[in-house]
Amino acid sequence: MSGLEVVGVVLGVLPLAVKALQGYMTVLSSMKHSQRNLNALIRDLETEHIRLQTTCELLLDGIAPPSVIDKLIQTPFGPEWRPYNDALRLRLWTTCTKFEEQVNELQAAASDLRAKLCLEADGTTKLTDRRSISQQLKHGTSFTLKKKDYDEVLARIKTANSVLHELAGQNCGLEPARRHRSRIRLIRLVRGLAGSIFDALLCSTSPCPCAEPHDICLELEAREAILIPADSEDEVAKTFDFHTVMGSKRSAQARLSARRPNIEWKDIHLKLISQAGPGGPTSTLAPLPSAPLTPASPRRSSRNLTWAKSLGSMLTRTPSSQSTTSLQSSSSSQTYTSVSTGLSSVQNGSSGSTTCTSTSSMQTLVEATKTLTLSPISPPEQPMTGSVSKLCQTIFKNEKGVTPNRYSYITDAGWKFGLRPPPQSPSESRHVVTLRTLLNEKNATLPPFDYPQKLKVAIALSVNILHLFNTPWVSNVVTLDDILFFHDGFPQPPSPDQESTYQPFVIQTLHAKATAKQRRLSYSTPRPVNLAVLSLGALLAQVITGRVIDNLDMTDSMDMNSILSKYDAGAQLSSEVLEKGGIQYDSVVKWCLRSVLEVGGLENDKFCQDFYGAVVAKLKEDAKLIDDDLSNEWSV
Numbered sequence: 029m030s031g032l033e034v035v036g037v038v039l040g041v042l043p044l045a046v047k048a049l050q051g052y053m054t055v056l057s058s059m060k061h062s063q064r065n066l067n068a069l070i071r072d073l074e075t076e077h078i079r080l081q082t083t084c085e086l087l088l089d090g091i092a093p094p095s096v097i098d099k100l101i102q103t104p105f106g107p108e109w110r111p112y113n114d115a116l117r118l119r120l121w122t123t124c125t126k127f128e129e130q131v132n133e134l135q136a137a138a139s140d141l142r143a144k145l146c147l148e149a150d151g152t153t154k155l156t157d158r159r160s161i162s163q164q165l166k167h168g169t170s171f172t173l174k175k176k177d178y179d180e181v182l183a184r185i186k187t188a189n190s191v192l193h194e195l196a197g198q199n200c201g202l203e204p205a206r207r208h209r210s211r212i213r214l215i216r217l218v219r220g221l222a223g224s225i226f227d228a229l230l231c232s233t234s235p236c237p238c239a240e241p242h243d244i245c246l247e248l249e250a251r252e253a254i255l256i257p258a259d260s261e262d263e264v265a266k267t268f269d270f271h272t273v274m275g276s277k278r279s280a281q282a283r284l285s286a287r288r289p290n291i292e293w294k295d296i297h298l299k300l301i302s303q304a305g306p307g308g309p310t311s312t313l314a315p316l317p318s319a320p321l322t323p324a325s326p327r328r329s330s331r332n333l334t335w336a337k338s339l340g341s342m343l344t345r346t347p348s349s350q351s352t353t354s355l356q357s358s359s360s361s362q363t364y365t366s367v368s369t370g371l372s373s374v375q376n377g378s379s380g381s382t383t384c385t386s387t388s389s390m391q392t393l394v395e396a397t398k399t400l401t402l403s404p405i406s407p408p409e410q411p412m413t414g415s416v417s418k419l420c421q422t423i424f425k426n427e428k429g430v431t432p433n434r435y436s437y438i439t440d441a442g443w444k445f446g447l448r449p450p451p452q453s454p455s456e457s458r459h460v461v462t463l464r465t466l467l468n469e470k471n472a473t474l475p476p477f478d479y480p481q482k483l484k485v486a487i488a489l490s491v492n493i494l495h496l497f498n499t500p501w502v503s504n505v506v507t508l509d510d511i512l513f514f515h516d517g518f519p520q521p522p523s524p525d526q527e528s529t530y531q532p533f534v535i536q537t538l539h540a541k542a543t544a545k546q547r548r549l550s551y552s553t554p555r556p557v558n559l560a561v562l563s564l565g566a567l568l569a570q571v572i573t574g575r576v577i578d579n580l581d582m583t584d585s586m587d588m589n590s591i592l593s594k595y596d597a598g599a600q601l602s603s604e605v606l607e608k609g610g611i612q613y614d615s616v617v618k619w620c621l622r623s624v625l626e627v628g629g630l631e632n633d634k635f636c637q638d639f640y641g642a643v644v645a646k647l648k649e650d651a652k653l654i655d656d657d658l659s660n661e662w663s664v
Contacts, residue, residue, distance in 0.1 A: 232419035464508035565620025
């Protein structure tokens, strides 16, 4: 047993010890000397029990809702605590190891206390009468009722308890600054991975024998992760699953014979596996200019993170379902491949070159933390079938009636991404609808696009404008035509999981000539402006109002007069946005519109923090309230 799970044992032993002592007092009521000793022991143990509960309360305050804190204290670090794992890791930060050491000391002291009081495993005592107590005392066992015999174990409990209380108190209130540092690391990490994935896909289809470039879509997931100083970006990156969809135009004959859509879409899931080998390339994870990326601190001890595994990895970072998809197939015959890519040469917030060359002279991103005990699920080792540069031909083989269960590998500077098809084959009649079409037309095959779905789409757009900015996936301006939704073309009744239909994707073209343009920040104004944030405000306003506003259409080449006209057009929608989205949603749209004239942008640390607090956090607050209401409704 390790970590804070032990606190639950201690919290259980202390009240049981008090109960046992009270029972002994009743049996030995005629022995006044024993009564005094037992009373003193009871007071000391009750005091330490209260202090330990207060320590747990300090840890939970501001993390768990006030309505559940008292219940959580009674079941310390049980399953009910799991939703707060990341927040507790964030609060304890670098003191996790020291906290564990003191908890282990409490465990040892609690075991000694249990032995001295002859407590059974279930908390009961076999000494229930005066005769059995006297016999136990005469036999010279560990059982004792003399206060001096408890001085040492009480001193250990008091010392450890005091340190735990001090550590909890010292760390309270520091979460905002720590969360900021963690969030900036996450932003750089996702930007670097996203840019590297685009490079890998581009390399895997270059040169391409197809008549036209392929479209590639990336699912916009609201990724969250807490990164403390001991965490390695490389290891955290392995927990993220990236869902992409590649499109290929069908021939005219294929479209007519099968009456299929013009474009065939194939799902590909990618997940960072590892570096190609020692001495491979460094992954430069999209550093923001205001704060260069620094490696995580090396781990001083192999115990740094072992405490986090208690009670189902109690305080271990628990990524969301969107970011923890295992690379292990549900079918034992499924074989995975890897797209090997460098998180390459990302300078000034942009992705690196797409040159598909292997580099062997560079080092890993965080070499010092490669022995960290945070270990994601690794894919099974599978033999490779050979290098294939034309990925499009490989994944579209089923056009000829062949469904491949094995892809080969492609290389680009040494980083490997596991590549796999979806667990279930999507419908052959799958259709695509842009956000513009969704807002412009009523589609009977789609479930209602109501407020909860609009809010989830708004969150996905906002988080990914932040996470994908200045990568090949997100340029200066994001439009209604850049956002896609996939559906199977059949009518779908309302259901609690209908948000899967409204999971947005961003679309780009795998074209080498377009890559440099996508990554270059250019301005058609006398000074920098935040067109990406302005375009987000326009998107959010149109999503919540449920209609397309032509005056909010934007391009990268707008001059200042055009920008101000878009600002005015968005501001005129304030009343309608307030009516349909609420106070917080309206404040989010206003903030995005106003921020177009800010000098700082999404390449700046401080602006990213302001953006998260003013946009993402507020939208998530509303979504949490809606989710609580919906879960109650569907459970009836």
